[in-house]
Amino acid sequence: MITTEITKLQYDIYGLLAERRLKDAFGKLALLVNELQDWVSRDKLNEMETSYRYMIQYMLDGVEDPERKSIYDHLVLSAYVLTDRVSDRLAGQVSPSQYYGWKRYASASRTGISLSSQFDVCDNEINDLSLALLLGEQEQDFSKIQSLKHRIEDTAGNLFMDIWTNYPAAEEDYRSLREALFTDRFPDTFVSLLLSAVLLNLLHRFDEQKLLILLDGYRHSSPEIQMRSLCCALIVMYIYRERLPLLKSLRNRLDALCEEPKFKTDVRNIFLQFIKSQETEKITRKMNEELLPEMMKLGPSLYKKIRQEDLMNDINALEENPEWQEMLDKSGITDKLKELTDLQMEGADVFMSTFSHLKSFPFFQSIQNWFLPFNPDHTALSGVLSGKGGDTFKKMISASALLCNSDKYSFCLSLAQVPESQRDLMMGQFSAENAAVQEMEKEELMKKEISRENISNRYIQDLYRFFKLYIRRTEFTDPFAGHINLLHVSVLNPLLSDSDSLRLIGEYYFRRGYYAEALELFERLSAAYHSDSEIYQKIGFCYQKKGDYANALEAFLKAEIISPDNFWTIRRIATCYRNMKKPEMALSYYHRAEKIQPENLSVQMNIGHCYVEQKDYEEALKYYFKVDYLDPEGGKAWRPIAWCSFLVGKKEQAQRYYEKILDDKPVSLDYFNAGHVEFSLGHIRKAIDYYRRSIELDNGDSAKFLSNFKQDAPDLIASGIAASDMPILLDQLMYGITDSL
Incomplete structure (x- = not known):
């Protein structure tokens, strides 16, 4: 096979x-x-x-x-x-995958090397480095220290690979892992790295004991290890959710962890962060397809708006120039930037598109480096962060809560491409900000609880980058390929099924447009909260977004019973009836909405539409004219007024309105309908000219034009056009199109 x-x-x-x-x-x-x-x-x-x-x-x-x-x-x-x-x-x-390639290599050239012996080697190397660093600065041998760091990194890399490919595991392997990960034998950064190796191992093949080891990591004294362990465990539990109910030991372990005061909150927060990760692709697309192209287009215009002396003398002129801000507002960039800023404040991953292009460094060809907690003293950064201001820069980037570990490495590695003189200048700027850095340290960059959320959020971003950007990513099970919905993990139900959690997660889904997932939660909530109209409103809205108007209507009607005069609900009920092709029922609800807000233009327009759907064009015109009276410059009602006027035989009135429409921003259909009016008035040449323009705006699709014309034939005949004249006009139109080619 x-x-x-x-x-x-x-x-x-x-x-x-x-x-x-x-x-x-x-x-x-x-x-x-x-x-x-x-x-x-x-x-x-x-x-x-x-x-x-x-x-x-x-x-x-x-x-x-x-x-x-x-x-x-x-x-x-x-x-x-x-x-x-x-x-x-x-x-x-x-x-031929990397996983089995390493297993074959280890089997051929590293026989007899166990996890336990590898841990012992690494332990000795870390101790040697610690002793070397205890010497005074003048006595330290830089080359020896660098050599020791290289050896530790190489050993850690081999251990990462061995743990990743450790399947099936022996009892000795489980003991070695537990001892290495949770006895404070190794630094937190080392343990954090190896937890990711356990995650990759479990994504390759399930192992009950290793999942329990991850859950045990939550009891570690370090918040970094706690949150990384929990992130890994929850991903594994989602991937293997079908077999978890078979594991009695897992249920017992979760019951014990539920006694931990922060466990439930941490699980819920990580779940919300998994939901945020689904936004990453949308944000990246928005950056690449909307924001950056708009800014590129804006560039030349912006330069013209700024005086040369401002550019040369005051860099802040870019922020202060009101014309520039006006251009940003008109282009929509301001709104997009605000949206991205708001997402960033909520912890969304807005840097994926920026740093995805900085993952081609040789550093990222080694699989373990994607999961390293950021260490400014890593040998890969040797020489990059030295010089004036280097120490301050190290502190600032290490403390940054905006970048995940992987992006911090990308940023620092990219500095190596900058000429040394410019790099020193930049480091000097950071040195000048040293007082601000010290102040930030005094105030603690983040409160302790926020810090726990930040650890898990940045780690999830590290994982996301690996599964989306690693050169051999197709060889891995990508947990982010779909939505990690922990509500579908039955063993986690006790943690997430209380009303507060369901409401919080449901609202989170709802705000981000995941209506199917939100619907599932609001349906569960409705069983307990029978008199909450807002829940039924949101259930109805979710169904409406799915195009299921019958179920949406049922939910909105329940909301109406609880709050009978709610304008929003009444309008939604009317909309559902319209989409279900029941204009008479829709009309009754729109009239109720009209009593609440008599001058609401949307309601007036929809009342007119309902009358049109019942072929009561005279009555429809009354409401369209009311809209036109209330908003004479908006032009919202021009098209329906023009068409209804034509249908009731008020051809000159229809002609006046189509002239206004064609002077504004006409589309293909406008020329098409205006052609009908001119045809009915006997203005054959003008009608043919409008029809020709309609076809041109529709990419020259003559077949579509003829099909639409055939559908409108009864209305044309009703307006007084002889049926025998229509094919003659159409032939003349087609002759003209053919001749122009």
């Missing part, structure tokens, strides 16, 4: 096990086992299938077995484990 065939079978079996279709799962698993040709795996599969047949037989015989569910769950879990083991061994024989 090739890799794709193995992977397909593997996920087919996962799907069958999730649906608890054990017989079919055993059948597909047999295909993998037969391909492996391993008698131990074959015996294990035969044993599971035999046990399952006996269970079925006992049930058929009416035998009461209180352990039946427990045994069944164990069989399903065993099938998952065997699928993982067999598919992994098969893929190891043929896969």
Whole structure:
């Protein structure tokens, strides 16, 4: 089998096990086992299938077995484990991926090297570096210190790879991991790095013990390790949510963690940050497709608006020039920048588009470097952050809450491309700001609680960059490919199902336009809050956004019962009836809305539309004229007035309005309808000219024009045009178009 065939079978079996279709799962698993040709795996599969047949037989015989569910769950879990083991061994024989490449390399050239021995080596190297750094500045051997740092980084990199590819794990491996991660044996930065290796390992193949190790990380004394461990654990739990209910040890561990005072809040905050991560692609697209092109277009105009002496003498002229601000406002850039600033204040990832182009440095070719907590003394930055102001710069970028660790490395590595003289000048500027930095340190950049949120938010951004930008990213299971919805992880329900959490998460989804997810939560809330009209309003709005007007109407009607005179609800009910092609019902609600807000132009327009849909054009005109009277410069009602006037035979009135429309910003349909009016008035040449312009504005689509003309033929005949004249006019129109070609 090739890799794709193995992977397909593997996920087919996962799907069958999730649906608890054990017989079919055993059948597909047999295909993998037969391909492996391993008698131990074959015996294990035969044993599971035999046990399952006996269970079925006992049930058929009416035998009461209180352990039946427990045994069944164990069989399903065993099938998952065997699928993982067999598919992994098969893929190891043929896969060219980095994962299996490292396993083959380690097997061939690093035999006998265990995780425990690797941890011992790294421990000794860290101790050697600590001793070297204890010497006075004059006595320190810089080259030796750099060499020790290189060795530690190389050993950490090898450990990262070994932990990532540690499958299946032995009991000694679990013990070594627990000791290394949670006994304060190693620095927090080292432990933080290795947690990411455990995450990648679990995304490759599930391991119950390693998931428990991640959850144990939440009890660590360091907030950095707590939040990273929890982020990793929640991602793994979402990816493997179908098998988690089978793990009794996991449920027990979660029950114990629920006793921790901050656990529930941290889970909820991380969940909200997962939702934010879904915004990253939208923000990147907005930056690349909207904001940056607009600013590029604005550049030449902006330069002309600023006096040369201002540019040379006062750089702040850019901020103070009112004409510049006016240009920004008119172009829409101001609004876009404000939107991005607001998103940034909420913790959204607004720097992905900026730093995605700075991930091509050799530093990022090593997989472990994507997950490193920022360390300004990393050897990859040697010499970059030295010079005047370098120490201050290190403090400022290390303390920055705006950039994730990966982007901090990108930024510093990009400084290496700057000429040394300019880099020193920039560092000097940071040195001048040293007093401000010290003040920031005194005030503590962030409160402790915000710091926990910041740790998890920046780590999620690091993960997002790896799965989206790493050169071999296609070899990994990308947890951000879909939406990480922790509400679909049943074992987490006790943490997220209280009304406060449901409301908070639901509102979060709602504000960001994830209406299907918001709907699910508001529906759950409505079961407990029968008299909350706002919940029913939002349920209706979510259904309306999905195009399900029947269910939207049902929800809005419930909201109306609770708050009968709510203008917004009444309008939404009317809108639903219109979309359901029930104009008479819509009209009754629009009239109710009219009583509440008599001069609301939108309501007046919609009343007119309802009369048009009932073919009562005279009545419709009354409301359209009212809109035109209340807003004579807006032109909102010109088109319906013109068309209705034509339909009721007021051709000159229709002609006047179409002239106003064509003098404004006409579209293809405007010329099309104006042509009808001129045709009915006997102005054949003018009609043909308008029809020709209509076709031109519609990209020369004559077929579409003829189809629309055919649909309007009854209205044209009703206006007094002879049916026999229409084909003649159309032929003349087509002759003219052909001749112009």
